[in-house]
Amino acid sequence: MREFDLIVVGGGPAGMAAAVAAREKGLENIIIFERDQVLGGILNQCIHNGFGLHTFKEELTGPEYAERYYNKVCELGIPYETGTMVLDISDDKIVTILSPERGVEEVKAQSVVLAMGCRERPRGALGIPGFRPQGIYTAGTAQRLINIDGVMPGKEVVILGSGDIGLIMARRMTLEGAHVAAVFELMPYSNGLNRNIVQCLEDYGIPLLLSHTIVDIKGKEKLEGVVVAEVDGGKPIPGTEVFYPCDTLLLSCGLIPENELSRSCGVDINPLTNGPLVDEKLETDMDGIFACGNVLHVHDLVDFVSAEAKLAGEGAADYVMKGIGRSDDKSSEDISRFVPGNGVRYTVPNTFHRDNISDLHIKFRVTGVYKKYSIVVRSGERELMRRKTMVLIPSEMQDVLIKESLLREAEGDITVSVEAD
Numbered sequence: 001m002r003e004f005d006l007i008v009v010g011g012g013p014a015g016m017a018a019a020v021a022a023r024e025k026g027l028e029n030i031i032i033f034e035r036d037q038v039l040g041g042i043l044n045q046c047i048h049n050g051f052g053l054h055t056f057k058e059e060l061t062g063p064e065y066a067e068r069y070y071n072k073v074c075e076l077g078i079p080y081e082t083g084t085m086v087l088d089i090s091d092d093k094i095v096t097i098l099s100p101e102r103g104v105e106e107v108k109a110q111s112v113v114l115a116m117g118c119r120e121r122p123r124g125a126l127g128i129p130g131f132r133p134q135g136i137y138t139a140g141t142a143q144r145l146i147n148i149d150g151v152m153p154g155k156e157v158v159i160l161g162s163g164d165i166g167l168i169m170a171r172r173m174t175l176e177g178a179h180v181a182a183v184f185e186l187m188p189y190s191n192g193l194n195r196n197i198v199q200c201l202e203d204y205g206i207p208l209l210l211s212h213t214i215v216d217i218k219g220k221e222k223l224e225g226v227v228v229a230e231v232d233g234g235k236p237i238p239g240t241e242v243f244y245p246c247d248t249l250l251l252s253c254g255l256i257p258e259n260e261l262s263r264s265c266g267v268d269i270n271p272l273t274n275g276p277l278v279d280e281k282l283e284t285d286m287d288g289i290f291a292c293g294n295v296l297h298v299h300d301l302v303d304f305v306s307a308e309a310k311l312a313g314e315g316a317a318d319y320v321m322k323g324i325g326r327s328d329d330k331s332s333e334d335i336s337r338f339v340p341g342n343g344v345r346y347t348v349p350n351t352f353h354r355d356n357i358s359d360l361h362i363k364f365r366v367t368g369v370y371k372k373y374s375i376v377v378r379s380g381e382r383e384l385m386r387r388k389t390m391v392l393i394p395s396e397m398q399d400v401l402i403k404e405s406l407l408r409e410a411e412g413d414i415t416v417s418v419e420a421d
Contacts, residue, residue, distance in 0.1 A: 005029040005320045006313075007095050007109040009086045009261065012041020014293025015115035016069040017306040021313030022113075023076045027320055032073070032080035033097055039073070039080060040066035041117055042140070043302065045147045048168055050195075054303035065302060089265035093288060111288040111316040114267075114276065115309065116258040118294035120165070126253055130217025133224070139165040139252040143172065152176055154248030158226055159183040160214050162190040162197075164300070164395075166252020171200035173250075180204075181244050184212040184228055189369050191254070191395045193300060214249075215241065223247055255298045262291070272346040273297040279335075280352040280360055281315030281324075282308070290316050297348050297363070300397050308363075324356060336410065341378075341417025343367050345394070358404050364416055366392045373418045375400055379410035392418060 006022050008015045011034030019032050038044065043051070046062025053059055056068060073080065081099060088096040093109040120138040137145070137153055143165065145151040155178045159166045162185040170180045183201060188211050190197055201208050209228075215236050216227035226249060230240040257275040259267075268277045268285045275296040276284045283290050292312035293305045318324040334354045338347040348363045362377070370392040377385040377400060384406045392398065400416070407414075 001106055001108050003029075003108040003110075004031050005110045006031075006113065006316050007093075007107065007111075008032045008113045008115055008313075009089075009095075010034060010041070010115035010117060010293075010295070011036070011039035011080055011082065012115065012117050012293070013043055013066060013069060013302050014117065014295070014305050014309040014312075015039075015041075015113070016066075016073050017309035018113045018115055018290075018292055018313035018316070019078050019080075020069065020072045020076060021310040022317040023078055025314050025317035025321075027317040030078050032078065033084045033086050033095075034080060034082045035085045037082050039070050039082065045140075045144045046168075047147050048172070051302050054301065055306050062302075069306070086261060089261065089289070091266065091286070109288075110320045111290065113309075113312050113316050114259075114262055114284075114289065114291040114295050115293050115312075116261060116295045118255040118257045118298055120251070121254045121256055123251055126160075126251070128214055128217055131220045133217070133219040133222050135219070135223030135247050136217070136249045136251070139163070139169045139250045142169055142248075142250050146172060146176060152178070153250075154178065154223075154246075156246045157181065157248045157250060158214075158228075158244050158246045159250045159252060160226075161185065161252035161254070162192050162208060162210075163252040163254060164192040164196050166250060167192045167196040167200040169250055169252070170206050171204055173248075174204050174206065178248070180206050181246060182207045182209055182228075184214065185210050186213045186231060186234065187211070189393060189395075193395060217249070218243070223249060255294065257295045257298065259295060262295070265289075267291075270346065270350065272340070273348070275348075277350045278348065280349050280357065281318070282312040282349065283315055283319070288316075288319050290319075297346070297397075300395070304363075304397065304399075337413045338362060339413050339415045340364065341376075341415040343370060343373070343392075343418035344416050347416050352407065354408065357407050360402050360404075360407060362400050362402060362416060364398050364400075365394055365396075366398065366418055367394065369393050370418050372421050374421055376417050376419050377402060378415045378417070380412055382410070384410060384414070388421060 043062035043066040051065040084099040225245040229236040290312040292309040
């Protein structure tokens, strides 16, 4: 049986960054398993720019960003196996893999980093009436068809959902000669970054209709059009239906962390993020198993994914080389929780250990649109931090830094909330 100090599951931006960080920390025996035929993950089909401003201080395309980390993996001599699917991880970290070269194989790990990314929410999860005609795609599938396979899905397009991939594909389809009639969003606010609304919709005259959804799909063999209605409280308003003829419907209705493997191996999942529950080192409740990137919670920018993956990789290296994070060294009395308060949907991390703490970033998303509110962090009645903001929206992940001195002085759980100024 092959044995490794660290197995990284997934060779996308999170997996590569975690492996690089672990090697730079001094861990030698590392391997990356990637089910695709190349490393890079979703970045390989994201040919638009806007990546790398935080990490590399320059604007890169997705493939260029992935190449930077791929080059680091190669320079550091980190082995990787593509076309390899991880099937199972046991309690004692026996990892079962499947590949054309080796068939089914069991390998042993001292530590594991879960970096499987996320997937798009499919039509079946949306409950839209109608047949299943040709011409309905998730936005990411359409992106791959155009940017990787060189296939144009259609010419007359409507988009349901205002996630970033949908906004980017509105522009991409327009540049390829298609007509994008509109982007429809169920919520009264967009679920994409403001820069993408401006650069991908407004610059191309594509309307964004908030509080609208598709109530019927026309066409049996091929898509003929969709019926769109205004909504109030999430429910369609009778009499507001409008028919939009189209041959292509793109769905951009959210991303779901890819955690089937995590669940099957027994990792505790946060129902609010659909990702693992983790501590300040991004270690799950299973000893020596860490999680990072979109498998943990959905991110806005790949730069944030890489920064988070660095923390997980370093945590895995410390676990193997120094024994930091081992469950038999953990006392429940030394563990505190981060609790979502008013207006906060979730926090990452979920817990931290007082005896192994340093400055800590808390990531979270808000539950609605808040203008001129403050982000407030409290321990009991004590206020640890307050930061004023102009606007908070669910589509933008928030990040607050809590100093080590404040965390050490905190008593009990720490609550993160938004409060009116």
